[in-house]
Amino acid sequence: MKDIFLDLLFPDRCLDCSKIIESNLIVCNMCFEKIQFTHFDYFGENILKEICKTLFPVENAYALIQFEKESVSRKIIHELKYKNREKTGEILANWVTERIDFKNSKPDLIVSIPLHKKKLKERGYNQLHLFAETLSEFYNIPFDHKVILRSSYSKAQALKDKKHRLNTGNLFSMNKNISGKHVLLVDDVFTTGNTIATAAWEILKTGNNKVSVLVMAIDK
Structure with a gap:
């Protein structure tokens, strides 16, 4: 009532x-x-995959929407990240499931880009967890948000200038050993690609792993 x-x-x-x-x-x-959907082909060539290939070995790459300035798409992501609208992650994941059919080539594990524990405490939630959990349930792919740890605390990417976005340093470390896995690495917004590349290399260098990328939005 x-x-x-x-x-x-x-x-x-x-x-x-x-x-x-x-x-x-x-x-x-x-x-x-x-809403500016990308209409990318997860298994085909697209600008996200092209950029990722210059940064690390990538199997497949997909972005759901375009992160254009003053757009509905940008508002959606900002609501999710900064306005306590965690439920938006589930809606975005549902839009993904309407557009990607992994068929017989689905990844073995979904891993999300982590927040630093201080940032997680400030925000109260990781904006990627419900997104990844929804994908995990729909596709029957395990999801583990503790595979990677964020080693350093920094302000939001949206508040950084380009120079500081490029400076990722030793941003991540592996918290669990995985080997022989095809990992679907998920993030919210792909800008320079350096953050997701840093995480990808941690996964790639720990064992005979492969990495694909799925992001909510691409800022290109």
């Missing part, structure tokens, strides 16, 4: 136009049409 009362007083609204929407949505139907 309490939830019904709260829904009446504070209904869910489209994050773009503020129209009242169902609780399982983040944008209305009209604003959904504004």
Whole structure:
């Protein structure tokens, strides 16, 4: 009864136009049409895979949406990361499942880019966990968010200039030994690629592993 009362007083609204929407949505139907999906082929060639190949050996790569300035796509990611809208991760994952069929070539393990424990405490959640868990359940691929640890604390990528985004240093370390696995490495926004490359190399150098990449958005 309490939830019904709260829904009446504070209904869910489209994050773009503020129209009242169902609780399982983040944008209305009209604003959904504004979302810039990439239409990438996970198994084919695309700009994300091309960039990744210059940074580390990659099997496949996929980005769901374009992270354009002043776009609905950017608003969606910012709601997820900075506005306590963790549920958005599940919605984004559902959009992925509508677009990727792994067929007989699905990865062995899903691994998400971790937050530093201080950042995790500040935010209260890792914006990738519900996203990865939803993918894991749908595709029946194990998900482990403790494979990699973030070694250093830094401010959000969105607040950094390009010079500092390139400076990843010893950003990650392996927390678990894995070998002979095809890892699907997931992140929110792909910008320079240095963060995900640093994580990928940690996975690649620990054993006879392979890495594919799946990101919510690409900023290119």
